[in-house]
Amino acid sequence: MTTHRRSSQGFVAGSLIGALGGLIGLGGAEFRLPVLVSLFKLGTLDAIILNKAMSLLVVVAALGSRINVIPLEQLVSHRDVALNLLAGSLAGAWWAAGHAITMPRRWLDRIIMLMLTGLALVMLSEAWFGLEGAAPLIDSGAMRWVVGLIAGFCIGMVAALLGVAGGELLIPTIVLLYGVDIKLAGSLSLVVSLPTMIVGFVRYSSSDAFVVLRQERQLLCWMAAGSILGATLGGMLLDLVSTHWMMGILGVILLISAIKTFQHAQRQKEHSCS
Template sequence: MTLPSSKAPTPEAVSRPHPVAAFVAGTGIGALGGLIGLGGAEFRLPLLIGPFRFKALEAVILNKAMSLVVVATALPFRTTAVPVAALAEHWSIIVNLLSGSLLGAWFGAGWATRLSSRTLYRVIAGLLVLIAVALVFGHDASLAGPCLNGPSLWAVGTLTGFGIGVVASLMGVAGGELLIPTLVLLFGADLKLAGSLSLAVSLPTMFVGFARYSRDRSFVVLGQNRLFVLVMAAGSIAGTFIGGRLLGLVPSAVLLPVLAAILAISAVKVWRHA
């Protein structure tokens, strides 16, 4: 008679991304983001799902953590160009967008944790296409002054903030590519000021989404990949700095369509993961 083995079956080993690959990828993504004034989270998410083979919800949570690091460091870096006093003068815009984005971030994170992987992959793919469109048509929007005033401006700002908060939570991004056109077109903000206002709105919005994700069991992916998160976030910050220094060397007329095409191709690949 064959006795049962006392050794319990072990789960299949999961290969973790190499730290060097994480840093190089983070640097490249950060450089792309720095060239157009973003943190690069939109480009990081397809990479986490594709080559690094994280599941959809795990990739979103990892992306959110690294985006928080990038945004938290980018805001003080920009104070030399846009001082804190200039942000304080426009506190009402920040409060207006936050009144919707904080709630949107909470609901968006909650929906993401309840969606099946198949559905979440497809939602992410659709949002990548949306951001690609915003990248091409919204990034170089010209200043035309606020298009609304009074209560109507506040109402539209709150609803827009809610939608951006949902998108930011579902994808683990800061939402700058949607916030900056909103700030320019809806509130008439200068493009440079809009970049800093976007960060000021993104940071608390991301903290709310992050807090909501922390209640899901998939949140353990951060502890299991702590070194990967820190190394890739460091690469993203370094890349953002490099991209900022290269700004102006690559014409926007060439850069923006290329980056939008990258997002569109990524959307197709993410969709196929479903």
């Protein structure tokens, strides 16, 4: 693949994935990871690190583009939700990123595929059963704080291992645990995701694989530019598109692409070893 074609494909893929991120309140990285592995032939850890770098940019752009629909005052009034989840997610991201660096690549591949499949099922369940800002599952107090810490820790682990923002898990957690409206939950998830991804990103900086940011600088720039453009457009369309049916479609796409991508990666490794 020529450098020009690779850059063009990166920009187009980044734009489409970024639009999904801005529209739903996700970083879009769960879709970007299979693309980086299958289309651009990156190793799993390299793809995770490159994915996380672009996710940071997409989350910032998506959060900024949603401010017109979800005012900053609303986010500030729910800061207790963000702080509760952040307390767990920062620790989870730091712990998981450190283990990903030293984990055998075969096991990392398997864990990534299982996590992407799990995220696809979460998205499908959200589309089928719906999420409404009804009464919270647990009344405010010590118990909800503890549950929020545990949920945040698990979500931070997933975010670090996949290089994702974690919105597919954060949004239903915020809606169900705290009784928050789904669109507000999308913006709150971005607020939690940003520092969580920064922690994971810093943790990965001690890995030799971090050099991929220099080696793939051109792909990173073009894909990031497309992602920011897409995230901005997606955020502007927030009031025009129903997120429920889109979550269902994206869940199916993610499920198929996750399985096919990492089966293909495994076959390539077996072929290279033979």
